[in-house]
Amino acid sequence: MDLDAKIPSGPIDKKWDKHRFELKLVNPANKRKYTILVVGSGLAGGSAAATLAELGYDVECFCFQDSPRRAHSIAAQGGINAAKNYQNDGDSVYRLFYDTVKGGDFRSREANVYRLAQVSVNIIDQCVAQGVPFAREYGGTLANRSFGGAQVSRTFYARGQTGQQLLLGAYAALNRQVGRGKVRMHTRTEMLDLVLVDGHARGLITRDLVSGQLERWAGDAVVLATGGYGNVFFLSTNAKGSNVTASYRCYKRGAGFANPCFTQIHPTCIPVSGGYQSKLTLMSESLRNDGRVWVPRSKEDVGKAPGQIPEGERYYYLEERYPSFGNLVPRDVASRAAKKVCDDGYGVGVEVDGVRNAVYLDFADAIRRDGRQAISDRYGNLFDMYERISGESPYEVPMRIYPAVHYTMGGLWVDYNLMSTVPGLHVLGEANFSDHGANRLGASALMQGLADGYFVIPYTIGHYLATQHAGDVTADHPAFAQTEAEVRERIDRLVNLSGDVPIDDFHRRLGRIMWEYCGMARNAKGLEHALQQIPALREEFWANARVPGSSASELNPWLEKAGRVADFLEFAEIMCHDALHRDESCGGHFREEHQTEEGEAVRRDDEFAFGSVWEYQGVGQSPKLHKEPFAFEHVKLTTRSYK
């Protein structure tokens, strides 16, 4: 597997300019002769499809939802970072770059991250021009806030719905191109396989989810922007439909999968209320600016109403353990601390399966200090959301929170041009691995999705088409028939699953294995155990699962779900292999064997300063490891400390 990252030479601040000059161009009159297949219509896919069409390429865009506007980017709340330095507080491209590499715990590629920081400023310009209603000051300029512990105010936001507004901006740009006939949008269409011709990505097999028909699409390049794989845990803040299938099928066709064990857990989510729970809801972590996190000091008190527990009997564990950062320690530290107190038996709230997995986030002091109105102005919409879901008012009783899976930093390996190890297959947004290392900073996901789609792929894909592209291919090529036959065989197998056990049952059980052994904290013994349990569960799935309905040629949501869960049941193993191999703690990957006496993560830079890229070897076979070493020439390797 060739892992040449193709990082341009020269000083880091000149690399992208130099590279853009060196990239070969496609003649404007020839662009219309190329068809680009874009899978996914979120921030990355939607912006890429629109921009490529503006340039003159013919674009076919696919999404499994009923409209591109439903992509899960829509649910991002907090904001989007950009090194505009509008607040004159010392921000710069270099500082955003530095913070992102450091925040990622030194497991990302410097050159990619620098470019991300560079183009961040263009994103804001573009979105404002599209009519995105960002928050503004009374003088009419854009408002910013500090987010996720950043020392500068570089986050742009649109109330608590920034993802929605940015996505609707990209959706509008996409709609304009659909109206012009340059993008053909295929909704309720799921990509089920990648077609390779002479080793290059030249097509797709998709399923029309309404008619059930398989379709072949030939193109000159493929752009995959299909999001993350957090739903391998069943319970996550992802949308119910979010899945790994498109990425995983590409992996099976030879694309390297990088750092799959890097998953992010968000500390402020609404806890599970029962065994039927179908998903978790995140609340902006800005809540930690004013809320105080605590549990009872005594295990006898965990079932009591919080109001009955006197001040002296409350354990403000973050404030006590991290006196200088207190409740504002980073996401991973706050999450692990919550898990620890709950595992030790101090968790509060409803008992589900014999455990109480929640801690209090208490606003009583803030309300006393600043008044109810001030707190309502800051968090009113979040308090309403919490009340709607939990039935309790945070003005009266402390919120209950618990960490939940939120984002996956790992993804398909890409080079500087965002091309995977399969020539012609480009991967954008959360689906690739490149920019966030082992931990993503708040407000950086929206930035990366739009950077990749608006400002990177439109340049780099032209170079591929102008230099490596190997001539016309149509869907009559035998590779299409062959791949379609393989897809059909798998679907037939799925639709014939006629046991008694619903698909969700398997998904839930897989989620429990992954959360227990490959979740917030991992150890070798647990991961080895998971690697035993997953194949057994997979076998049971193929023996006992039930897919309602008998035909693959009709709308069947359970068949769709079964295909995705079957892929998660294979993919989960790679995650565990990766977590087991990475014998260090870094960012979202916390190996219990590698921690300080105070429970802080211990990185092992001498041995693990690389990206782990896994190559498919067959179902149930250990994947083959390849390494991309990371060099840190600009950001000094340091240990994070929040004491």
Place this chain on the structure above:
Amino acid sequence: MKVKFKIWRQKNGAPSGEFKTYDVEVAEEMSFLEAIDVLNEQLIRNHDKYPEGPVAFDHDCREGICGMCSMVIDGVPHGPRPGTTTCQLHMREFTRRGFRDGDTITVEPFRAKAFPVLRDLMVDRGSFDRIQHAGGFISVGTGSAPDANAIPIGKADADQAFDYAACIGCGACVAACPNASAMLFVGAKVSHLSVLPQGQVERSGRALKMISAMDGEGFGGCTNHQECEAVCPKEISTDAIITLNRELMRAAVQAR
């Protein structure tokens, strides 16, 4: 809670369907969709007794923002709680409103000529996208934008634009309207862009093109029932329709 769900069942591609009733035990803490999940699990496990299979319904984010969920619950799109999508509605809301064990909750798809039923509770809302294709955008190509702070926009205007831009495109407004009109949906987009300086250049054309696409899709016109505003999960005001009508008038005058 012991619930009798009376649910619309319609086969793939069938011209119509029928109601079927199912008894199911759910918890107050469940969201409405989780209650349907529990029902479906029951229908799958007892497949011999229920040859019609589980109930198909649209859903995705389950946090009130993607706009995918689309059920009419006891005659009201998204159910009894104002400002709330189906996925964020919880069963305790029914208890709060006097639900007793054994009571019936009726569930139907969003019904409108322009939203054909695909199966059970799933409808095709592609018509909404096609209205947006006609003009729901500002024509600015990537790369041609001036600095974001080059054009100041007053806070009040920015906030108002946001209020309209908050539309999630679910279609509850259409399902609630006796005319199955999409005026609130179209008005929200037209108002969002007409408030902002960036949207001025294409202002008149946009309103005309979008309303013409709306008519072409088979949506009705507005006759001031205001049911749309009452059921909108994002509480978008019918001021959007007033603005839309004003924009149409303005465009008509300009065209002369």
